[in-house]
């Protein structure tokens with residue numbers, strides 16, 4: 067294993083995990099794998115992949131502008147790398163968007179439904195156009211490898227300047243519009259980040275860091291494939307980044323100063339700490355390292371400066387698009403699955419990048435034929451003389467295997483309970499321990515009710531009245547508690563135990579008894595519960611249990627109360643209040659609960675109205 | 688004609704009839720404690736809710752139907768848009784699910800079907816179908832105490848001011864929603880402060896879409912401006928290089 071192999075194995079693993087997560091997300095919805103919620107509609111997919119991804123891909127238009135518009139020929143050798151990095155950056159952002167959007171198959175709809183007031187409308191148009199432009203800019207490189215489409219290649223090369231101009235114009239627009247997106251949230255975005263100049267700040271910082279991303283890319287390839295980097299041109303390019311970074315720093319701090327926000331930086335809140343870290347990474351370290359000539363020309367200085375600037379810019383965008391945009395009451399942190407997708411998409415982009423580096427003429431000297439490298443010599447299995455085939459094929463087999471394995475692992479790791487519960491907090495009902503006055507608040511909304519058991523016994527007629535609530539199918543069944551069938555607090559549960567019915571240790575019922583031949587043995591055609599258990603239901607219920615599902619505990623209990631109260635209210639007009647919700651849901655809690663439910667209220671509002679289904683009619687007596 | 692809803696907090700008894708009526712009219716299923724919800728009662732299945740405040744104050748929360756809605760100005764495909772009645776409605780077939788509307792709304796109103804593979808944005812549409820046919824919304828029709836009423840915005844504002852004037856000391860002297868974020872169609876009068884309904888206690892009177900308007904108007908000029916500047920630079924550089932070359936040639 068060499069550097070490249072190890073790195074690629076990691077990349078393929080991440081991609082496999084991401085694909086598994088993405089598939090789960092498309093089948094079961096966003097809530098199944100992510101912690102996105104009504105209070106945090108945008109998570110790390112937007113905050114780490116889309117917004118920073120687009121910013122970091124700005125190198126493409128900055129470098130091409132320097133080369134083709136300002137005619138600085140010395141950078142020409144890095145044009146293709148810059149375009150490739152930009153293309154893959156946008157592609158990965160677009161991929162993340164596809165996973166992230168609620169209805170990704172409609173992602174093109176801005177093309178037909180126009181809305182000129184929306185910054186996002188403009189961004190989506192620009193991103194679509196620019197992806198096309200980048201593709202055309204890059205296309206001549208792979209076409210070089212084949213003799214097909216020679217005409218197209220010549221055409222694209224000839225009109226390169228047009229593409230470059232288009233790219234610059236479109237990029238300037240959407241890099242700044244990405245900042246405009248957050249102008250509409252003055253009340254949510256932290257003041258250290260919110261600024262009327264956000265569009266300008268976004269554009270300038272993207273121009274500053276764009277070239278540094280390209281430099282970092284070049285340095286990484288050189289490290290991985292053990293090549294010597296051409297430090298002189300790279301440092302010159304870095305100097306451009308340095309100048310724009312200084313301009314960006316000036317804009318940002320003058321803006322903070324003019325708006326009187328400078329004291330906020332040192333107020334000691336965690337936001338101010340994050341701000342200082344961001345400034346150190348994005349401004350201080352790059353400015354110091356790139357400002358000093360000697361450091362700028364050293365490989366380490368250059369690498370650290372670029373790396374720091376890249377992380378800093380990513381952090382800045384992540385802060386604006388997520389961390390500092392949090393609303394009160396949201397406690398968002400990404401799930402591991404969101405991290406899988408986030409990393410996997412970047413890993414996928416890097417895999418494509420490495421592929422292009424190995425196979426195409428990315429900077430003007432073509433990479434040595436990969437097959438000539440030592441690590442591509444014929445490979446033999448552990449048994450020493452089994453030839454594993456031609457090197458290219460072995461590679462492919464190995465990475466495919468890694469991908470498939472991690473893909474399978476990804477599926478194994480999917481959160482089963484989360485997917486099944488569809489986001490409902492799963493609570494298994496326990497046997498009641500009793501108590502004469504119960505505070506019932508099944509859905510924890512603080513709109514519960516104090517249930518006075520003793521009073522109900524008195525009012526309804528002592529012992530004989532037990533059956534009016536417990537249990538619905540007396541007198542044949544005195545044993546089972548409600549909780550045994552209504553075993554889940556909020557979701558309906560399957561209560562038919564096939565294994566027990568069929569087992570010799572259980573009821574030992576032959577298949578044909580329930581699945582009468584000649585019908586196929588299916589759930590739909592099988593006997594229903596009531597065909598054998600004639601005493602299963604209370605007379606009053608119209609529910610047939612044909613689905614074998616017991617409704618959730620809260621529904622069952624609430625319907626029980628509502629039924630009886632409605633009936634009593636209709637039977638006796640002087641007690642009409644019994645049928646009204648606030649009679650029981652008075653909004654007051656017992657003292658021992660008040661500590662955390664009063665005042666601002668732990669859960670400040672009622673969440674849930676359990677409407678009794680219409681089929682439940684109260685039986686007239 | 689701008690239609691509106693006026694809710695008088697002092698009259699609300701917290702009976703949930705409006706919530707139930709809304710659920711029934713819009714065919715929403717029962718709500719459960721989903722992990723994706725904010726605990727204000729609104730959710731993909733609850734377009735309106737009763738927020739309980741200390742001392743038996745019940746505050747109905749619903750979309751405010753802003754006069755200049757941030758959600759509609761944010762939506763890239765105009766799925767959320769305003770009707771001539773001032774109602775902000777949602778076209779599910781246009782929506783791409785970007786959820787920018789949820790980010791933009793200053794009241795945190797739009798909710799999402801997080802558990803569905805084909806999710807939509809969910810928010811009160813002021814019963815547009817009913818209003819269009821000359822009926823009032825289900826929630827105001829259901830209210831047993833007339834705490835929440837429906838009418839023309841101008842008349843309701845006049846009515847609100849009349850109630851405040853005729854009952855000195857009973858209300859805070861302010862019609863909530865008259866000027867906030869450029870004015871909203873859902874108005875409140877109350878004896879407690881309703882700042883908790885929005886993300887910041889005292890939302891400004893500036894409509895949020897105005898914050899992005901300047902930048903959005905600059906879009907086309909920027910586009911061509913950048914092109915022109917770059918073209919100019921390109922021409923200058925080319926010219927200088929040409930002159931330089933000529934110089935070299937004549938010298939050499």
Ligand code: SF4
Nearest residue numbers: 750751752753758792
């Ligand atoms: S309250 Fe929010 S969702 Fe309703 S119209 Fe205003 S911005 Fe849109």
Ligand code: SF4
Nearest residue numbers: 762782783785786788
């Ligand atoms: S989620 Fe739908 S309605 Fe909301 S802004 Fe995006 S496209 Fe518009």
Ligand code: SF4
Nearest residue numbers: 709811813814824826
């Ligand atoms: S106006 Fe209609 S949709 Fe809106 S809260 Fe009332 S009943 Fe629900």
